[in-house]
Each structure stands twice: as structure tokens, then as C-alpha cells.
Amino acid sequence: MAASDQTLVCVKQVKQELSNEWDESMPLPGDIIEGFSTHNSDADESFLPVKTSSEFSSQLGKINPRLESIWIKVRRGDSLLKLQTCIVQQKGYVLRRKYTIQATTDHRHIADLGDLTLEQCTELQVMSSRVVQTQGKGLHIDRIKYDWKMKVGTYLPHQSSSVVSSILFTPLAGEHCINTTTARCMAWFSASISSGVPLVFVNIQTELIPPTIEKTNLSNMQQKHYTAQIIHGIRLWFLPGLEEIPIELIPEPNEVRFGMEINRTEEGFVCIYSVTGGTSADRGGLKELHEEATANGFLLVISRLEGKSKMPTSVCSDGLIHCCDHAEMKDLLVSAIDQYEIIHLHVMAWPNQTRSSPTQVVGFAALLPPQRSFSTHHYD
Structure with a gap:
């Protein structure tokens, strides 16, 4: 060869x-x-x-x-x-x-x-x-190291927070038009805003929802011809206020309560509707925030407790809103005060909110470019 x-x-x-x-x-x-x-x-x-x-x-x-x-x-x-x-x-x-x-x-x-x-x-x-x-003559794509742990700890209200929240609406029984589900979704959002919850709209999208029919309840013949029905839901993305304000409740000896009363709105949000003076809630700044929110027509809404989100998460096919159990929240607060444990929570900020936070707040306001004044230069 x-x-x-x-x-x-x-x-x-x-x-x-x-x-x-x-x-x-x-x-x-x-x-x-x-x-x-x-x-x-x-x-x-x-x-x-x-x-x-x-x-x-x-x-x-x-x-x-x-x-x-x-x-x-x-x-x-x-x-x-x-x-x-x-x-x-x-x-x-x-x-x-x-x-x-x-x-x-x-x-x-x-x-x-x-x-x-x-x-x-x-x-x-x-x-x-x-x-x-x-x-090689063009632009090279480089790879750089990034301190994710530091950035998450610095620029999020809590390391487990994604800042943006969402709620998924499943069509009601007999609701076959996506526009009807969308209308119900926006009615919930509008009602939340009208009640005083300072939400910020981000996006809305359709989403495939796996069918919940249990095939085990069907006969062998039915299972053979069973076809899963495709269900489209609506997911609404929103921000919990313009920003999330961190609050620290530090109980003092002989205190038997944190000094705040919480309730749940019809749309599934947990709000603070009264704050007692001279308590850890007052010392943490909640009384001042509550008074300012009320004066401006807003509710003082808890967005997260001990880092965990307290937002409504979904609406099922029978129309029930899945949200946090505010009775369980009350039990957690009672247990914490009994042990004199410090409680960390975040509340939603509203437009033109004036109370300054001792720590960095994160949210929609932080995503906006900073207000800066620039001097005018004249060039010949």
C-alpha cells in the first residue's frame, strides 16, 4: 500500500x-x-x-x-x-x-x-x-468567578428569598376558557391592592398543571382508555411591596407577648392590625410603621417570618386559596416569647414609606437605578 x-x-x-x-x-x-x-x-x-x-x-x-x-x-x-x-x-x-x-x-x-x-x-x-x-479575532467569551454566597447574603432580604413571589390559579370545575381563569386571577390581585396590600405586578403567564385524577379509582378497562386531560392554569408573579423591611423583635424579661395582633385578609395575606406600645413590637418599629401605613391607606403585611415566605401560593379547582396558617403563626410567636427568643420578620413597604430601616432593604425600589444629579459640561 x-x-x-x-x-x-x-x-x-x-x-x-x-x-x-x-x-x-x-x-x-x-x-x-x-x-x-x-x-x-x-x-x-x-x-x-x-x-x-x-x-x-x-x-x-x-x-x-x-x-x-x-x-x-x-x-x-x-x-x-x-x-x-x-x-x-x-x-x-x-x-x-x-x-x-x-x-x-x-x-x-x-x-x-x-x-x-x-x-x-x-x-x-x-x-x-x-x-x-x-x-480568535473576535470577542472572546470569558468566564469569571462570582461570590454567590456573599451576593445572596447582601442583596436579598433573606438567603432563602427569591424577592419575587407568585400564585398559581387552577381553573374551576367547568371553567374551560383561559380568559375566565385570567379574569379571576386579576380580580384577586385587584382586590388585594384595594384592601391595602402594597403588591407590585411583575408578570402573568399560562402554566401546565398535572391532572389530579387518581387512576387507582378507575377500573382496568377505564385505565386502558384513560387520557390525562391537559389543564392550563394562570401564574401571577408579583413583588411583596416596593421592598421588604426587616424587623427584629427582642423580648425583655417578664414580657408575656410581643405586642402585636395579626389577622388574615380575604385574599390570604397576614397583616398586623394593632401594636401595643412599650412592647418588643413597638421597640422594633412596628407601631410607627403601622400608624404610617394606616394613615396612607395601606395594611402592614407580613411577607416572611423567620425567613419563610407567608404569601398565598395557589388557588385550587374548588376556589380555595392556599395560604399560610395564621393560627400556626400565633402559636410560633407564643412559643418564642415563652423562651424569650428573638423573632425576625419582614413587612411589605408601600409607596412613599418614610421610616428608615437600620439594615439594607431589598425589593422593587432597590432594583431601580439610583437618583443622581449630574453636572452639566459645556464642550467647545
């Missing part, structure tokens, strides 16, 4: 069509695979030679149950590179399984291997080189 007819195991193409996302750490068209190793070693003896693509596929199949990735030695131009790749099964081969390699950084980048001549490999390498070099 002439030297020009000798074939090499080569990457014929890759199934990642977005060539602008290729990089030199991936197997690229034209790469000649000279060997592979199951260990991250530079020693030549650790790499087993690759003779044909079918033999390499068979070897990958034997390794696959034990290891998810291997190291391959590829010749690219005048360079000899060591790349880490994953082992994947090629789709489309049913009777006989075939295995190939995939880039570790992109699961879409799967190599199609073949036995090609050196000339064919070189042509493919020229094409790949042009793609990667052209990419």
Missing part, C-alpha cells in the same frame, strides 16, 4: 454545527488520533495506539462502563496535543453499538470518527484552523 493510501483515525466532522463555539481544547475536524489513555499522564507508554476507527470504537465501549472520560493524543498540524474527552454512544446504531468521543465542555460537540488519508486529514485541519483563528 502506498504511503498516500494509508489511513489514519481522524475526526471527520463534529455534530456541533455552531462552529463559532469551537475552541482548541475540543476534538476538531482533521485531528489525527494517535492514542488514548485512561490516566492523566504525559508518559508515552500510558497511551495505547489507535489503528482503526472501528477498533477505537470497540475499545471505548469496553472502557465506558468504568470511566466517563479519557485522554486522547491527537496530531494537529505540527503539534501533538493531549485532550480530555468524554465517552458517548453514537445515536443511530441499534444492532451494534458504536462509541465515540465528546468535548468535556460542550455535550453537543460529538466527534464523528473515520479512517482517512493524511491528505484528507490535512484538508480538514486547514478548515478547522481557519474557523478557530477567525474566532
Whole structure:
């Protein structure tokens, strides 16, 4: 066989069509695979030679149950590179399984291997080189570290808070029009606003709801012909006030109550409707907030207690609103005062609320750009 007819195991193409996302750490068209190793070693003896693509596929199949990735030695131009790749099964081969390699950084980048001549490999390498070099002339996508723990602790009212809340409306029995469910959803939102709950509208969307029919109640024949009915609900996204104000209730010796009375609105929100002077609730600032909220026509609504949201979460098909048990909240407060434990809660802020918070508040107001005054410059 002439030297020009000798074939090499080569990457014929890759199934990642977005060539602008290729990089030199991936197997690229034209790469000649000279060997592979199951260990991250530079020693030549650790790499087993690759003779044909079918033999390499068979070897990958034997390794696959034990290891998810291997190291391959590829010749690219005048360079000899060591790349880490994953082992994947090629789709489309049913009777006989075939295995190939995939880039570790992109699961879409799967190599199609073949036995090609050196000339064919070189042509493919020229094409790949042009793609990667052209990419290099553009803007690089960088990856930066981000202190998520610090940001969550600094910019959220509580580490378990997502700031935005939502409530899911399931259609009532016989309610087959999505517009009817939407109207009911917006009626609830409008009623909440009218009652004095300072919600901020964010978004509204349809959502698939899994059917709740228990198939165990059906006969065998019914189960055979049973088709789950697709139900579309409405999810309303909202912010709990312009911001959430953190409150700390610190009981003093001999105090038997925190000094606030809570109640639940018709729409499922828990509000503070009275605060006793001289109590921990008063010292925490709730009396001042309650008086200001009342004077401005708003309710003083508890958005979370000990970091847990107290928002209504859903409306079921019988029209009942799923919300927090305010009796359970009362029991928690009674238990805490008995043990002289500190209680942390958040209340919803309303427009033009004036009371300054000792700690950073987070919400819609914090998402707005800061008010700044800029001096005017004149340029010749």
C-alpha cells in the first residue's frame, strides 16, 4: 500500500454545527488520533495506539462502563496535543453499538470518527484552523468567578428569598376558557391592592398543571382508555411591596407577648392590625410603621417570618386559596416569647414609606437605578 493510501483515525466532522463555539481544547475536524489513555499522564507508554476507527470504537465501549472520560493524543498540524474527552454512544446504531468521543465542555460537540488519508486529514485541519483563528479575532467569551454566597447574603432580604413571589390559579370545575381563569386571577390581585396590600405586578403567564385524577379509582378497562386531560392554569408573579423591611423583635424579661395582633385578609395575606406600645413590637418599629401605613391607606403585611415566605401560593379547582396558617403563626410567636427568643420578620413597604430601616432593604425600589444629579459640561 502506498504511503498516500494509508489511513489514519481522524475526526471527520463534529455534530456541533455552531462552529463559532469551537475552541482548541475540543476534538476538531482533521485531528489525527494517535492514542488514548485512561490516566492523566504525559508518559508515552500510558497511551495505547489507535489503528482503526472501528477498533477505537470497540475499545471505548469496553472502557465506558468504568470511566466517563479519557485522554486522547491527537496530531494537529505540527503539534501533538493531549485532550480530555468524554465517552458517548453514537445515536443511530441499534444492532451494534458504536462509541465515540465528546468535548468535556460542550455535550453537543460529538466527534464523528473515520479512517482517512493524511491528505484528507490535512484538508480538514486547514478548515478547522481557519474557523478557530477567525474566532480568535473576535470577542472572546470569558468566564469569571462570582461570590454567590456573599451576593445572596447582601442583596436579598433573606438567603432563602427569591424577592419575587407568585400564585398559581387552577381553573374551576367547568371553567374551560383561559380568559375566565385570567379574569379571576386579576380580580384577586385587584382586590388585594384595594384592601391595602402594597403588591407590585411583575408578570402573568399560562402554566401546565398535572391532572389530579387518581387512576387507582378507575377500573382496568377505564385505565386502558384513560387520557390525562391537559389543564392550563394562570401564574401571577408579583413583588411583596416596593421592598421588604426587616424587623427584629427582642423580648425583655417578664414580657408575656410581643405586642402585636395579626389577622388574615380575604385574599390570604397576614397583616398586623394593632401594636401595643412599650412592647418588643413597638421597640422594633412596628407601631410607627403601622400608624404610617394606616394613615396612607395601606395594611402592614407580613411577607416572611423567620425567613419563610407567608404569601398565598395557589388557588385550587374548588376556589380555595392556599395560604399560610395564621393560627400556626400565633402559636410560633407564643412559643418564642415563652423562651424569650428573638423573632425576625419582614413587612411589605408601600409607596412613599418614610421610616428608615437600620439594615439594607431589598425589593422593587432597590432594583431601580439610583437618583443622581449630574453636572452639566459645556464642550467647545
